[in-house]
Amino acid sequence: MKILVADDHGLLRDTLVAFVASAGDAETHTAPDLNGALDVVVDHGPFDLVLLDYNMPGMNGLDGLEKMQALEGAHHVALLSGEASRSVAEAALEAGAAGFVPKTLSAKSLVNAIRFMVSGEQYVPVDFLASGTERKDSHPLARTLTMREMQVLEGLTEGKSNKEIARDLNLSEPTIKLHVKTLYRKVGAANRTQAALIAREQGLF
Amino acid sequence: MKILVADDHGLLRDTLVAFVASAGDAETHTAPDLNGALDVVVDHGPFDLVLLDYNMPGMNGLDGLEKMQALEGAHHVALLSGEASRSVAEAALEAGAAGFVPKTLSAKSLVNAIRFMVSGEQYVPVDFLASGTERKDSHPLARTLTMREMQVLEGLTEGKSNKEIARDLNLSEPTIKLHVKTLYRKVGAANRTQAALIAREQGLF
DNA sequence: AGCGCTCCTATCCTTCTGGATAGGTCATTA
């Protein structure tokens, strides 16, 4: 079994490799970014499984996934991600990814997932599908916000004015201002710029 | 040597513990969030070193660091972070953190850093301090901005008002407004929120 | 029915933003 772990966090890379190695008969390679990963596959391939960090230099969303899949030496390609975004996971699986692995997973479960994916199955953690209706439930910040407030916050993270957000959501401007205000209290922001930055830092949108 | 690793990414937690355990004589505990970490320290303390993930539920910026430092059982508290933000690192160290550990660090370096911090030193990766002054010269966006505009832009990325920025830089508010306006033209922003988001996306500050 | 919650709308008012314009210093350079 030959797998490649590509992640810009050396800490995760090194420890993960050590763990996988101690857990079974795997030959493991690593890379710190997408280009490095592509090179490794070309030079040392083929690999049974390639794990790509979603937030790694060069990835550019799902572009990186597709580039890797285009190579001969990558039999199965899965995504690894820090924040559990349901929409990204769905898009990845639809694009033919072997799986979507949130970093909140335990190391033991990951080893099982790796075996699963190497044998050709598609892996998604169960509590991911179960949350079906609300993809953002998993997020600490998102839990305290109502649906409308989330929609307004999304507008803020795009640098829109209250008027623009009102138009987008088919609401009146005063309504948006209300949501904006209550939303500030909940996330601890003093103005719209801080709210947008906080949302981005938390990995929302 | 007794250390606590608090991170919401089970994957990192598990593998890191396994690695540290295999590398030396450390007793390691873990927690998935800040409250869990506080409980562990109270119940199983004291710890020689506590590693807190900056983007973990309950952290709320540096509040979590201070809460942990307030406990008797946490001798040294360090921050662990995925994105290497210089300003956060500085603020953390100023608040008395034992260190700032980016996840891009290698596992081997981390083990060394842990020993270093346990013996009472403050740890920061070297390429972190060096990058401060020069990093911004090389940046595409930064080249077109004057020094003042950069300082003002930095204020924007912290969600400050013009008045606050003026106070920080010992300038008058109208002057800030001028820089803000010209800065919008240069980076292609329609308002301060967009300017802040663009700067962050470009990796500035 | 009554209660509590979320959501939508509205008005009043103060402060902040953003744009336009104008005039000043200072250092560098032709």
Place this chain on the structure above:
DNA sequence: TAATGACCTATCCAGAAGGATAGGAGCGCT
């Protein structure tokens, strides 16, 4: 010396943002 460019200050003004407050519709729960 004159010109240029970066930087600081200022005033005017329209519009946006933000806070306070209040009322009403819809929904689930007791």
